[in-house]
Amino acid sequence: MRLKAIVLIPRRDGVLRLSEAENVIALGSWEGFKADMVPSVRSSPNGYAVAVVMEHSPIDGAAGCNLWFPKAWQLEELLKAMNRSDELTHMMLGHGWLRGPRPYIRLEDFIP
Numbered sequence: 001m002r003l004k005a006i007v008l009i010p011r012r013d014g015v016l017r018l019s020e021a022e023n024v025i026a027l028g029s030w031e032g033f034k035a036d037m038v039p040s041v042r043s044s045p046n047g048y049a050v051a052v053v054m055e056h057s058p059i060d061g062a063a064g065c066n067l068w069f070p071k072a073w074q075l076e077e078l079l080k081a082m083n084r085s086d087e088l089t090h091m092m093l094g095h096g097w098l099r100g101p102r103p104y105i106r107l108e109d110f111i112p
Helices: 058-063 072-094
Strands: 003-012 022-026 049-057
Touching: 003 072, 022 072, 049 072
Parallel strands: none
Antiparallel strands: 003 022, 003 049
16 A cells, blocks of 8 residues: 545534545545545544545555555654544534543643
8 A cells, every 4th residue: 555645524413524634645646535524433423534545556565555654754744634533523523532542631721
């Protein structure tokens, strides 16, 4: 697999708004999604998702699976996108969260 893009996608009312995706990085011929929106499979209805857009490479067929060999800068960009996703989700929801693999809570969440 080859990295084509890392994008932030708003999820509102259980729908991923692909037409509103914000490119974090775009490489080569990435021009965006074909659909404007798709249903989310995530249970929380609102927030931001980080998507990694890939394209197949010749090694995938030979290996029998999709392989990605990320470069250090690609991982750094992915982590930046995840942090930005948390910030945007906090702004959208108006509060942080304690559950899930990446809890996000700010001091202002404790101030009434």
